[in-house]
Amino acid sequence: MKIKVQTLDAQGNGDIELNDAVFAVEPRADILHRVVTWQLEKRRETARGTRERADVARTGKKFGRQKGGGTARHGDRRAPVFIGGGKAHGARVRDFNPSLNKKIRALGLKMALSSHAKAGSLIVMDSLTIADSKTKTLLGNMEQLNFGKKTLVIDGDAVDNSFALAAGNLHTVNVLPAQGANVYDILKSDTLVLTRAAVEKLEARFNG
Incomplete structure (x- = not known):
């Protein structure tokens, strides 16, 4: 051509x-x-994966007794409702490299x-x-x-x-x-x- x-x-x-x-x-x-x-x-x-409940390094000890404390029945401090707790439904690492x-x-x-x-x-x-x-x-x-x-x-x-x-x-x-x-x-x-x-x-x- x-x-x-x-x-x-x-x-x-x-x-x-x-x-x-x-x-x-x-x-x-x-x-x-x-x-x-x-x-x-x-x-x-790809997004940087956030730390979820299983990834946070906090104590797994029960926060308080189950009944009689006048507070909610929390299991540990890794729950998303606490400051420093794991992120609920956070960003996940995805593969965009086909x-x-x-x-x-x-x-x-x-x-x-x-x-x-x-x-x-x-x-x-x-x-x-x-x-x-x-x-x-x-x-x-x-x-x-x-x-x-x-x-x-x-x-x-x-x-x-x-x-x-x-x-x-x-x-x-x-x-x-x-x-x-x-x-x-x-x-x-x-x-x-x-x-x-x-x-x-x-x-x-x-x-x-």
């Missing part, structure tokens, strides 16, 4: 050949759903990339260097390139510093290095922007 390489001033800079095994995979909703669900579950942190086969994860990422290529919302940039790191300059460039409402920009090993500074004030632009490319962020964006370096890194990631 060939795609035109753009520059930030909307000028063409040749073509790039995209690997069909990465950018021309037919998307499947069930695979993408499994990967997104797995990714969101991995983000969740497993997913590496092949399915890789296939999901290929399908997410391919979905943008198929829809025509994939843009390949020659570089991301912004003069003086100005947000105003970047906004003008984005308007020329017809970026969507939500844009994900993926660079090579590290994001160009001038672009990262210029995009820092734009909540509609998300910037990631190639290593951070993931299915959820790609599908959530209206426009996917890759640099030449990002294309090389992603293709090497699957071929390696």
